[in-house]
Amino acid sequence: MKKLLLSSFLLPVSFIALSGCSNNSAKESSKYNTEAIHQVSLLQGLMLGDYYGSVTVKELKSMGNTGIGTFNSLNGELILIDGICYRANESLELEVVSDDETVPFADVTFLDNDLSYELNGLNSIEELKSTLDSKVKELGTNRFYMIRIDGLFDEIYFRSEKKQSLPYKPLNEVLKTDQTFKTMTNTNGSIVGLYTPNYMSDLNAVGWHFHFVTEDRRSGGHVLNADLGECNITWDYTDSFNMYLPNGEFFNTLDLTVDQDEAIKEVEQGN
C-alpha cells in the first residue's frame, strides 16, 4: 500500500483545546497527527466509482477514533466511534469490521471535547444543519469540525448500500438501485458528523455529513433525516488536514476535472 501525503497545512490557531485528553492508547501510540482530520482519497474519486480500498481498517484506527467513510467495493457505510470500526451493511445492521479490510474513502480524527452542550428540539436534518451552521459562524467557518451527538432520537432515517462488483459504476448510478433505507423511532444512539469548509469543495462534500449508530450498536447508516429528542453534542475543533491518495491505476486515470457538485448533493441527500 502506497500512500502519498498530499497536503498537511495548518490554519491559524486562535484558541487552545479546552480538554484534549481522551487517554486512549491508540491516540498515545499513533504515528499520525492526532489533532488532524485524516482523509483517505477524495469523495470525488468515490463518486466516479473508485471503490478500491487503499488503507486498512487497522491503519485507519491509528489515524483516529471517530469518523465516517465506506469500505472496499462500497460494502456499506463506515462509522468509527469509540475506536471501534463498524459497517452498516445493506440490511442497516452493524458489524464490527476486521482490521484487514480496506477503505477507499473516509475522514477520521481523535475526538477531543473542545465544546459540549445540550441539544434539544431539533425536528429535522435541515434544522440540525442550520443550528450547527450558526454555531460554525460563531466558531469560524474555515476549519474542520468533527462532532458527536449522543442521546435520544425521536426519529432517525438512514441508508446504506449494497456491495458492488466489478466493473464499478459511478456512485449516483449505484444509489439509484442499490440503496437501502431504515427508519427508527424513540431510539438512543449517536451521530458522528463532519463539517468540511467551503474551500474544500473539490475534495469532499462541503458542509455536514452525518452517520448514525444505535446505542446497542446493532443498527446504523448514513443519516438522511433526524428528529432529535434530548441529546448532547461534543465538538472537536480541527485546524489541520491530511489526505492520502490511493495511487492506484484506476485512481490515477480518473478525470477529476469534472464538476460533481450536483451529483454529490443527490448522493448525500439520498435522492
Ligand SMILES: [Zn+2]
Ligand atoms: Zn455517508
